[in-house]
Amino acid sequence: MRSNLGFFSDEKFRSIFFQTLVVGLFALGLFFVITTTSYNLEKRNIATGWSFLQNPAGFDISFSPFLEFKSTDTHLKVYFVGVLNTLLVSITGCIAATILGFILGIIRLSSNWLLSRLVYIYVEFSRNVPLLLQIILWYSILIQLPRVKQSLQVLDVFYISNRGLYSPRPIFESGFSYVSIAIVLALISSFLINRWAKKRQDKTGQQFPVFSSSIGLIFIVPLILFFILGSPLSFEHPELKGFNFKGGLVIRPEFIAMFLALSIYTAAFISEIVRAGIMSVSKGQREASAAIGLKQTWIMRLIIIPQALRVIVPPLTSQYLNLTKNSSLGIAVGYADLVHGFGGISLNQTGQAIECMAIVMATYLSISLTISFFMNIYNRSIQFKEK
Amino acid sequence: MKKLLSIFAVVAFAFSAHAGTLDDVKNRGFLKCGVTTGLAGFAAPDDNGEWAGLDADMCRAVAVAVFGDRSKVEFITTTGKSRFPTLASGEVDMLARNTTWTISRDVNLGFEFVGVNFYDGQGFMVPSALGVSSATELDGATVCIQTGTTTELNLADFFRLNGISYEALPIETNDEGKENLFAGRCDVYTTDASGLSSTRAAASNPDKWVVLPEIISKEPLGPLVRHGDHQWGDVVRWSLNAMIIAEELGITSENVDAQMSSNVPEVLRLLGVEGNYGEMLELSNDWAYQIIKQIGNYSESYEANVGPDTPLEIARGLNALWTQGGILYAPPFR
Numbered sequence: 001m002r003s004n005l006g007f008f009s010d011e012k013f014r015s016i017f018f019q020t021l022v023v024g025l026f027a028l029g030l031f032f033v034i035t036t037t038s039y040n041l042e043k044r045n046i047a048t049g050w051s052f053l054q055n056p057a058g059f060d061i062s063f064s065p066f067l068e069f070k071s072t073d074t075h076l077k078v079y080f081v082g083v084l085n086t087l088l089v090s091i092t093g094c095i096a097a098t099i100l101g102f103i104l105g106i107i108r109l110s111s112n113w114l115l116s117r118l119v120y121i122y123v124e125f126s127r128n129v130p131l132l133l134q135i136i137l138w139y140s141i142l143i144q145l146p147r148v149k150q151s152l153q154v155l156d157v158f159y160i161s162n163r164g165l166y167s168p169r170p171i172f173e174s175g176f177s178y179v180s181i182a183i184v185l186a187l188i189s190s191f192l193i194n195r196w197a198k199k200r201q202d203k204t205g206q207q208f209p210v211f212s213s214s215i216g217l218i219f220i221v222p223l224i225l226f227f228i229l230g231s232p233l234s235f236e237h238p239e240l241k242g243f244n245f246k247g248g249l250v251i252r253p254e255f256i257a258m259f260l261a262l263s264i265y266t267a268a269f270i271s272e273i274v275r276a277g278i279m280s281v282s283k284g285q286r287e288a289s290a291a292i293g294l295k296q297t298w299i300m301r302l303i304i305i306p307q308a309l310r311v312i313v314p315p316l317t318s319q320y321l322n323l324t325k326n327s328s329l330g331i332a333v334g335y336a337d338l339v340h341g342f343g344g345i346s347l348n349q350t351g352q353a354i355e356c357m358a359i360v361m362a363t364y365l366s367i368s369l370t371i372s373f374f375m376n377i378y379n380r381s382i383q384f385k386e387k
Numbered sequence: 388m389k390k391l392l393s394i395f396a397v398v399a400f401a402f403s404a405h406a407g408t409l410d411d412v413k414n415r416g417f418l419k420c421g422v423t424t425g426l427a428g429f430a431a432p433d434d435n436g437e438w439a440g441l442d443a444d445m446c447r448a449v450a451v452a453v454f455g456d457r458s459k460v461e462f463i464t465t466t467g468k469s470r471f472p473t474l475a476s477g478e479v480d481m482l483a484r485n486t487t488w489t490i491s492r493d494v495n496l497g498f499e500f501v502g503v504n505f506y507d508g509q510g511f512m513v514p515s516a517l518g519v520s521s522a523t524e525l526d527g528a529t530v531c532i533q534t535g536t537t538t539e540l541n542l543a544d545f546f547r548l549n550g551i552s553y554e555a556l557p558i559e560t561n562d563e564g565k566e567n568l569f570a571g572r573c574d575v576y577t578t579d580a581s582g583l584s585s586t587r588a589a590a591s592n593p594d595k596w597v598v599l600p601e602i603i604s605k606e607p608l609g610p611l612v613r614h615g616d617h618q619w620g621d622v623v624r625w626s627l628n629a630m631i632i633a634e635e636l637g638i639t640s641e642n643v644d645a646q647m648s649s650n651v652p653e654v655l656r657l658l659g660v661e662g663n664y665g666e667m668l669e670l671s672n673d674w675a676y677q678i679i680k681q682i683g684n685y686s687e688s689y690e691a692n693v694g695p696d697t698p699l700e701i702a703r704g705l706n707a708l709w710t711q712g713g714i715l716y717a718p719p720f721r
Contacts, residue, residue: 043615047495058540062554071543147571162572163529243517243528243574244554253572334557340534345557348468348535351496 037354052350053079059345063252063336075346082338083363089258089337090324090367096263097323098316101270108275119271126268132329135261139333142253148244159238159245164252166245168235175232182222190214254335258327266323273315277308309382317375321368328364338363408480408612408619409453409669417459420446421479424464424560427585428693428701429485429505438462442483444688445504445610447681448626449481452674457681466559468535471496474613481623483610485579487537492611501624503609504685505693506705506714508602509538510580512587515597517574522601526551531564531573533557538578541604561586579606581693581701588698622668629675631717632657633684635708640683643676657720664720685715 053076064081108119143162151161159166197208238248289299330337347356422430430442450460488500534557556573568576655661658676665672693699707713
């Protein structure tokens, strides 16, 4: 019997109708939020617009390793300094967390009772204590280091104080560019040798010492060139002058605290992901590879890890995203990241809260999507290829 | 479309419209006042956990004006950064938080400064062991600076003007500044001179710290409210003025009852014996009497919180009445 609802009993029509309704309501809600906001901003005489980006910031940012920043620079430059600092701590943090996480994940599986228990305690501690507390803990430890005038001297060239770690800064003189070119060429040729050796092995079964020849190309050839050119590299040593060390390279305690806290916290999660990945490879695989006489290290490298990676990479991606977003906690210790510099100081000095927050959010979104994009490509490349 | 827009505007208005802050406060039964996270002498909990200080008294004075009761106030702590959004969003009714009156805050942020309750200026504090005697000798120093403040901008200007360099260590609260300064993470702490005195007084050994002689800026600190609510702005403005005028007229919390039978017309107007100034403000007619009775005049509040007999030891200086060599001046009460 046909109902008298007419069109509504048509499944296709119904689904289009409800989808349109949802989209329409969403658009209406968005429209409502925007009109209310702009109405209220106008009512409270708060100026809006993007012109503030071109105004001079008026304040200084001392932690800006990639761009020179002066108080006469614009708020737009504050933004770029913030993005670079966010990327700096995120990228170094991701690398360190991955290395540490892989090592810990494998140790956790070891048959050595003491080692695996120690890692277990580490994992449970750092996973279950809020990250913010860990950041503040590291910072409180670092500012209890000796004062700048009583700096610890390590190996005659490094100085450690609560102002940071000072080390000599390399100065590249003319001629060093040839060494850099040599390194790049060596990297490219090692890559090509690797491909050629693999092809040859597939065809003939003969092996080529890829690892040792690459080491030779990448390190020894540029080194010889370096000495032939008369060592075109010198160091600028930090020197205590007046209030602070002048010259040299410095790593600030704010950065160290963020880096340590982020990588140690995230490494705990990654080690569990790695452990899960390795355990997901069935025991039979290991036994079978042992039966055909493969070495222990080869079993890990050729059989276990490639299969474990399929399981490891997707959750690893979300850990990278978490770490990047968590870097916004830098504000707790005054690390000049995007949220602290542009989303904090600029916002407060200009009062353009909505504009600043919109930019900061869009930036985090873009960074996260970029990470996801590349990790998805990598993920696809390691999946089983059905033949 | 136009009709739709106007409907939205009306709905939006219904959501955002207030009946006026004064009515909101009266209906709520207490005042919400934004203060610092703790700056001794201005607003900090005392030994009994009661908020005390010059700014805290400002909040209490407004509560007394509205309710006749100094306890009808909730203190809400704000950082240098959170204070403006907190006020703009209506989370607090007013700010009394060492806030410098500047054109951009007054005009662009949509606030209204109703007066000045402390004339201050930015200074520098260093450990006396450094042997520094002038701020111009600070080339290369690491400076602790509260972010989002006018002092942050003045600092950059001062060093640029003098052609010397510094490293800024951004901090959020006064406590963070203390911690970093005392640990030697920074050489110098810069903020309003009154704040430095307060920080120095809180040090375990105040003699180890010295405030440099340079005052590099004008920092008129005063209470502020949201722009556009003139009735409420008037209540806060005249609560402050009443305390200043009371000092000028020699009315104190001790003699206020005796002054009710004074023969000076302005005293009688202020205390509500003559005229209906309280009604004009939509307050009770004895509002100013209650402020003086329960809080005291400006001088009493100053001497109790920041004056020479307190650990802060700040002389009246600019904050003396205009008749006594300072610049404290309130419009006539008539």
